[in-house]
Amino acid sequence: MGLFKRNPFGHILFIKKWLIRILGALTHRRFRGFNELQIEGSEIIRNLPDKNVLFISNHQTYFADVVSMFHVFNASLSNRDDSIKNISYLWNPKLNIYYVAAKETMSAGLLPKILAYVGSVSIERTWRAKGEDIKRQVKMSDISNIRKALDDGWVITFPQGTTTPFKPIRKGTAHIIKQYKPVVVPIVIDGFRRSFDKKGLRIKKKNIMQTFEIKQPLEIDYENESIADIVEKIEYAIEQHPSFLKVIPQEELAIHEELNKKRKWSYKES
Template sequence: MGLFKTNPFGHILFIKKWLIRVLGAITHRRFRGFNELQIEGSEIIKDLPEKNVLFISNHQTYFADVVAMFHVFNASLSGRTDSIKNIGYLWNPKLNIYYVAAKETMKAGLLPKILAYVGSVSIERTWRSEGKDVKRQVKMSDISNIGKALDDGWVITFPQGTTTPFKPIRKGTAHIIKRYKPVVVPIVIDGFRRSFDKKGLRVKKKNILQSMEIKAPLDIDYDNETTEDIVKKIEYAIEQHPSFLKVIPEAELKAQAELDKLRKWKIDD
């Protein structure tokens, strides 16, 4: 790899590699130390193609979800199964992993800008801006950038576009799937909103069992299935379809959210 070789977004791969190494070393204990990450299905990662893979997941924090996936993906590619033990896998990380994130989030401070360099495909949200509801047209350049990332490697996206559970799936994800025909791999995570603050930067409670289940790729008829069909598949695959509320009552989810607001967790060094 040339010292100044770049990816399609102009990021220097040598710098990106060292950022992943350093940030990975700093964050490792958040998933294997302060809290334990239970992984299921990571053997699927090793059999995926080098590019045009779209990971779809429910969303619980701004950054911790993605960081955990970077750990799991690289550990799996290094031969580990359902484990991130021994961070040697960070020495030669996969450099063509990207994640879709709101542009305003990735510009809010130095650390988000550094995390953006690691692999963000930053887009303008069409439904919310600066904490307010808005209605905007989708920017075709945003869609094209996601396609560019898929053409280069793997992309992580959170199709609900929010960390609030059981919100509707954004149809934009289905349009991307129909247009670029990627391998679509669902991921279901849990425990992150209990162990981290909303941004996923601060550990608010220790000894929380975090979980990540990687499921088999979805069977999608790209040409004949409608966007509505694909949206429904996504809802079930990432366990965010309203029927799952029968297992976890909506009232209980709201009560837990209100309780989390009132709690003041001790910040541990």
């Protein structure tokens, strides 16, 4: 790699590599130490093409979700099976991983700007700004940047556009899928909201069960499925369809709580 080689967004890859190494080393214990991230589906990551892959996921914190994905993706590509043990996988990270994020979030402070350099495709939200609901047109330059990122590598997006669970899927994600025809890989995460603060920067609780499930790529008929069809498919894939909202009986909650206690102690012993 040339020392000053850049990606399509003008970021110097040498700098990006070192930022991933440093930030990865600083955050590793958040997912293997203070908490123990349970991963499923690493082999799916290894079988993906190098470009035009879109990861869709539910969203629980601003930054911890994405950071965990950089860990899991690079560990999986380094032949770790459902594990981020041994941080050496970050020495030669995949540099063409991007994630879609709100421009307002990524420009609010030094740390977000550093994280943006690591791989943010920053867009202007059309439905919310400065904590208020708004309506504005989609910027074509934002769509073009997502296309540019897909042409170069992998893109992570959170199609609900918010960390609030069971909010509607934004149709923009379905339009991108229909237009650019990427391989669409669903991811379902859990435990992050309980582990971290809303931004995903501060550890709120330790020994929380965190889960990270990578699912098989979606089967999509890009030509014939409607936007509504794709939206519904996304809702089910990332387990945010309204049908997943149910009242859980108290007995079942007690069983889950007891199971989480056992997992908590097993993490401490390991």
